[in-house]
Amino acid sequence: MDSKDKIKVKSNRRFRKSFTHAVTGVKTAILEERHMRVHIAAGMIVIMCGVFFRVTKIEWLFLIFSIFNVLTFEMINTAIERAVDVATEDFHPYAKKAKDVAAGAVLLASICSAIIGLLIFVPKIF
Numbered sequence: 001m002d003s004k005d006k007i008k009v010k011s012n013r014r015f016r017k018s019f020t021h022a023v024t025g026v027k028t029a030i031l032e033e034r035h036m037r038v039h040i041a042a043g044m045i046v047i048m049c050g051v052f053f054r055v056t057k058i059e060w061l062f063l064i065f066s067i068f069n070v071l072t073f074e075m076i077n078t079a080i081e082r083a084v085d086v087a088t089e090d091f092h093p094y095a096k097k098a099k100d101v102a103a104g105a106v107l108l109a110s111i112c113s114a115i116i117g118l119l120i121f122v123p124k125i126f
């Protein structure tokens with residue numbers, strides 16, 4: 001094996017390791033965060049409604065993006081919460097701000113998803 005191949009193997013191994021860590025992160029969020037499981041359940045209901053109402057390809061794109069957008073923000077929120085918890089166990093105004101702003105990001109993503117869901121499904125129901 002020449003040095004170029006060795007570098008390739010090393011970089012593949014590094015990529016696999018990073019991927020494994022990322023999958024562990026998703027698993028941890030699902031197993032340990034109740035909010036994450038609530039968002040997943042909501043996403044599944046949306047997917048079932050999408051199948052039931054036979055939404056178009058463009059509508060599927062918006063729905064799938066909305067579902068993953070909320071899950072992504074929830075995971076970032078969890079990461080910020082844990083990082084803040086490591087940084088301080090005491091009450092700190094900056095800790096409060098960091099956690100509240102992170103939670104606010106999830107709220108905005110959820111509102112955006114709710115609007116998209118309403119725009120897609122309400123005309124199909126009424």
Ligand SMILES: Nc1ncnc2c1ncn2[C@@H]1O[C@H](COP(=O)(O)OP(=O)(O)OP(=O)(O)O)[C@@H](O)[C@H]1O
Nearest residue numbers: 033081088089090091092093095096097099100103
């Ligand atoms: N160290 C702290 N200093 C100041 N305020 C805090 C601190 N930790 C938490 N808070 C406040 O309490 C709120 C709830 O924090 P907490 O860490 O319990 O998150 P949570 O929203 O209940 O999520 P989870 O249940 O996933 O932990 C925060 O949004 C923040 O306003």
